[in-house]
Amino acid sequence: MTKQSFWSWLFKARELSLIVVIVALIAVTTVTQPQYLFSEGGLRDLLRTPTLYIALAVGQAIVMITRNIDLSMGSILGLTAYFCGNLFHEAPWIPIPVVILLTLVFGAVLGAVNGFLVAFLRVPALVITLGTLYAYRGISVLWIGGNFIRPEWVPADFKKFALSNVFGVSNLLIVALIVVLIAGWFMTSRRTGRDLYAIGSNPDAAVLYGLRTKWLTFIPFVISGTLAGLAGIVYVSIYATGDSKVGLGFELQAVAAAVVGGVAVAGGAGRIWGVALGAFFLATLTTALPVLSIPSLWQQALVGVLIVGAITLDRVFFLIRLRQARKELSA
Amino acid sequence: MKFSNVMRSRHGRAVGVAAALAASAIVLAGCSTPATDSGDTGSGDANYNIVVMPKSLGNKYFGASDAGAQSAIEGFGGTYTEAGANEASPTSQSPFIQTAIQNGAGAIILAANDPQAVCADLESAQAAGIKVVTFDSDTNCRDAFINQATVDGVAQGLVDLAIAKFGTDPAQIAIESGGPNATNLNAWVDAIKSKLTEQAPNIEVVDVVYGNDVDADAYNAAKGVITAHPDLDGIIAPDSVSVKEAAHYLSDTPELQDKIWLTGLGLPSELRDYVKAGVFDQFGLWDVGALGQLAAYTAKALIDGEITGAEGDKFSTPLGDYTVGKNGEIVLGPLFVFDKDNVDDFDF
């Protein structure tokens, strides 16, 4: 087995096992409580809640592939959600698609601030996004105060879009699929996407090879900001409300989904398709646990077990494979 | 690390620049905010400099109560300051209580995140002559507590609505609460359970779930409990986020609306649309603005020495006459029931 085919085997194994786990989780929950799946609301929620997680996780994954991290995604989600809701309220004459576009641009700008500081001023992403995690959240509270997005602000058409489906597939899940398809295509088939893997797996070699590393470090943050903005829009469409605390702690969920989905924290590896499955799994878990009557207090512990378990398993598989390869070499 | 020497000194200079900027910003702010100076701002020598501390900034419920307190304080010529933490964590209010002491406040009005954690600071405040009034959530150390409604009153109000709905028919209901550590919510949940056992044994509480004060969690908790109990007939949600998100889930899932009866404690501004659309019929609450006002008038009465917080003390306010009850509690009034006919009359 060559190195290449080993990796593809591992990724396939990851995605396959995620699908098995997701199906098993849904099956167990549905056997316990048939309504979880077999009611109109049940299937709809099962299929639309993951969109929020998928958008965040895909953005986080692209940043992590370049060996960086974006801890400000939860705060960006909060700011953009209110931006979107407030725009509906303050300027109802703006068509919905324009509001969506403006919110995405706002998210992209917030992400670009991170990207600029990390890429062009060469400051560690961990420190910068920690700083903007604070700063963006503080701006949220300063700006929003005790106010909140009121359900009546949000246009009925917009809420209806989130509730509707095409042939049983929630509109929002279709949005998520489009995001995954575009991101997957970009990362695997575009030169820029493949370069992102390159600077993540070996930054020094990437410089020697002549890649525009600054630019390649900058772009993922703009993408993650934009996708956090998309998550903000999705949040408003599902919940039609939100105060200054929206998105608190979501950055960890995004990291968890990416890691569970197979992104290497050391950069350079991870597939969008796997990340989407990781996010879908995490979202399903959060809706299944209350139905399985597992106290919500323990949910966070489970997320932790998942992160630690996923990275440990990855590493163990890798070490086993490494040992085998060495044996083959010496034989 | 070839350049470590250089980097260190450069970094040092940079930090110094940042520090100097911060320092000058502080001083500039100090010059431009004369409102923070202490002293006796009220009439005569009474110090009506009153600091209002919500559980956290950016909470709509406390936005309404703080606005009430502000109107009352400014009405009697006092100085209103809102001070608060971003997070509703047990200790996050502590530095702001210290600040109130330093700024020579006359009274602190506080919705405590924890009954004990802020006590050391509140006791220092009381030792410095500051009157401490709590509202919404009590602490073990204050002069008076404004109870929006007694535990008994809240629970009875909600239980009455349940009995009116189910009569003597057997029914399964669930309770959806907010944060699992909130003193008042836990007291209401316990009281609702015991009252139902006494007064309506036919109504069984099959589950208690928590919305954690977060929209998304509360939505999932409502969905989860309805799914987990297929024979569920109703939900009582004595928490504003939970009742809103339970209503939101029912509104998203119309086939459940006839099956699941819902009531709870919520804000008219948040529930107006759902009640008018017939997602559910009735919910209870007190007048949140009046709660803040009463806290402010109580603080004034304490400052004036009109009351001391002892049982039986009486005082008059523009809201009416109040008597301090057992353990320094002052009760705002009975639970107010909102429905589609009156919900438009309230703007909080």
Add this chain to the structure above:
Amino acid sequence: MTVETTYRRHDRPLWRRLLLRPEAILIFAIILIVVLSIIGIPNYLRPNPGYTFTTLLLNAVPILILLLPLTLIIATGEIDISVGSILGLSSASFGLLFEAGVPLPLAAVLSVIIGGLIGAVNGFLVTIVGLPSLAVTIGMLALVRGIAVGILGTTSVTSFPPEVTSFVRSSIPGTPVPWLIVVFVVLAIVFGVLLHFTAFGRGVFAIGLSSETAAFSGVNVNRTKFILFVLSGLTAALVGVLFTLQYSNAIGSNGNGFELRAITAIVLGGVSIWGGTGTLLGAIVGGLFIATVNKSLQVLGIGDDAIYVITGSALIVSVVIASVASVISTRRRVTTSAT
């Protein structure tokens, strides 16, 4: 390298080099802020100067203790963001054990040991399994916090003996210095000596500069890192016990977000997040700087929302300026050596 160092040594007298260290500049900045606050903020020293500085130190002390082992971890180029959660778990277990009738000192010791065990799990995963510490401790942040919130359930324990809790908050008689600061100073000396005056400490910096070189020159890289994670767990758990007594409140959510505050202080204090450079004194002074700024802002009546923005921006500004400065000096050096 030698050229550069020699140049510096000859160019600047000793006193200037000392004064230009980040620690010295931060200390100067702290003094400046205090002096300007005393002059510019009418209520800064009310009700009495002791109160101002006692509360400032009491608010700062949990972060100051937390950042001690964390500074060493960061100096090796690793990170531990699970410290806030370990604090919370220690608080919860301390409360549970005390409520179950375990004597207070034993409950404290057991809780600190639990923290050490979690630190050992972190260390095991980072050193033996070979995982990145950021990923491990993000996972442990969620896992340990989840356990902390889970085991105490809906309750919080507040029934600690008042004489103990009031002693923990009290100051050395006749001074505004809280006893907790004494605990901090003792630990700071221990960690300071460990980092700056022992072979172990030289190993810490060596690992931060280059793991491979450190290993070649005889530093046991894994053992060093493992010990540091255990120390971090023990210290965080100790802070959990002290914090619980300070506020006489045991609850699983204690210490939420403290890891971010500690890292902010460390980075502000001139410790490189990439490892290899920085001093413990710098990190401590960074923590005191934040506490001093917060106190002044709070007395001015500025709320947490604005303080969040200021903290986040200060962190960004300090690293950005440092980074830009290093880029410029690198360029200048390149030009110099070319000539």
